[in-house]
Amino acid sequence: MVVDGVAAGSGGADETVDRLFHALADTTRRDILRRCVRDELSVSRLAATYPMSFAAVQKHVTVLERAGLVTKQRRGREQLVRTDPDAVGRARQALDGLESAWRARVDRMSGLLADDDAEAGPDGNTRKGPDG
Amino acid sequence: MVVDGVAAGSGGADETVDRLFHALADTTRRDILRRCVRDELSVSRLAATYPMSFAAVQKHVTVLERAGLVTKQRRGREQLVRTDPDAVGRARQALDGLESAWRARVDRMSGLLADDDAEAGPDGNTRKGPDG
DNA sequence: CTATTGTACAACCAAATGGTTGTAGATGGA
């Protein structure tokens, strides 16, 4: 029961978005994403560039993988990490969900203004914000 | 340039993005954001709609505030919470940082294809995407 | 076969999260 009807159908969607943003909420993980968009890098090669252990980087990659942001592919004994560009689009969509609500608000305000402030014309520049 | 990552001169930018995405990585907080874009709501009114204590919701609002996603404004004894629409744009910018790297990769691949697959013409309409 | 490299995974630990309750200070209304 997620309160608002946002994701009433399948409760799993929230957790997906949770994992997505959580994975993005770490500097090291964002850096891994950037580097693995340009090149496929093995976990050990990634680990060599961060001031932490191999196991720690391995965990970061796991977090990214569970969020659907990267995929792993074996090549010999290496495991190549690659960023999934579509995942960035998924994150963007989640933001769009927020922005659409904002747009609805602007639309509602525009409706009020059209009624109250119609004489100002379409490029009505007058301050109408609530923060006076 | 940016790049909030390892090579950043002023390390403060990372933490800002960290806080931004961390604040977004929670279903309750995203719901608060959606509702406070449409209307300014007091903390107690918000708290009344979630299956948790007032103090818990208060903490969520604090997290959102520290991330710059909402602002609080006193009205009498109430504290009205409002989402800052620009903040969504900031999150989007952070995603753009990732996508620009992806674009660079595609550009580089296009260069290779132009050399290897030049007979396809400048149109280069053949599928060369990473999902192939 | 042996040694090295790359991964996987478990156990452990300090710190942060997300929740609770309780207490205290402002604000507004009777």
Next chain:
DNA sequence: TCCATCTACAACCATTTGGTTGTACAATAG
């Protein structure tokens, strides 16, 4: 004044995170 409401904040607790180390196992080089 007295009381109800709204907020702020501290203390506490269970769970998760982010890191460590150590061990085990597959793949490659010698």
